[in-house]
Amino acid sequence: MNAERTVLAHDLLWGLPVSALADDAPDWVIEAARFGHPVVVRRALAPVGHVAVGVRGPRREQRYATFMALADVQRCVRPEQLTDAVGENDWPALQALAQILPLMNALGLIWGVSGSAGFELASGIAALHEHSDLDLILRTPDFVSRGWAAELVQKLDVAVCHVDVQLQTPFGAVALREWAGASRQVLLKSARGAELVAQPWLLQEVCA
Known part of the structure; x- marks a missing residue:
């Protein structure tokens, strides 16, 4: 590379x-x-x-x-290469992945598996346990509303374990659950560090 x-x-x-x-x-x-x-x-x-x-x-x-x-x-x-991967162990996080697969695919956005689940699925090295969350990324190059985010959180909460999603905006990542909440500003993580912004999809907000 x-x-x-x-x-x-x-x-x-x-x-x-x-x-x-x-x-x-x-x-x-x-x-x-x-x-x-x-x-x-x-x-x-x-x-x-x-x-x-x-x-x-x-x-x-x-x-x-x-x-x-x-x-x-x-x-x-990449995380998006792991959405259909099958693990050797039947951990709750992997059960949740199979459970929410149709929902995530129906969004029409690129998404993938990160965190411990992604590491284990990609490498075969044990990283998950019974109480592990399922960590996902969702590539959102265009703005998604807070209402849209709240609806997605509600649907994901039926999974057998806690599901954490990071929205990947052009300027960094923001937690889906935080964007779905009521706080005026949310934490955007980028290569420059973490900062509070009101709109993670606007360059002027990130660079202000």
Whole structure:
């Protein structure tokens, strides 16, 4: 890969070499790289020719932020490639995925599986447990109303586990449940960090 635009937040990438890690990287990070575990693209500014990524460990609190050279990327799996994937274990999060599949497909928007479910489905590495939420992304290049968001939340709440959706706007991501709420401003996450905005689809709001 030779352009940063070829990878997006939540993509899973394979190929992070141990040699790219800092000298003080924890042992579990070195082990993950040595065993060829994928890393997840995160939202942060990165040096030219690199992408910001996070390494997952076996425990929930084990998350490590680093950068990966695009030239080292051997494989990329996007969340939208995992909507029909079948896991080896019948966790509630995967039951919920099968349950809401028709609903999400009917939206007419690109969507995908992220978080622990996406990691496990893409890699086969255990990441889910009985109480895991199902994390999804929904690509919303055009404005969606708060009423639309509230209706979608209501429909998703019938699932067998909690479903969290991130709306991917052209300028960052906002939680579906937050956009469906009554707060005048919502938290928009972008490569520049997190900031409160009134309208996540307007450039002047983000850059103000």
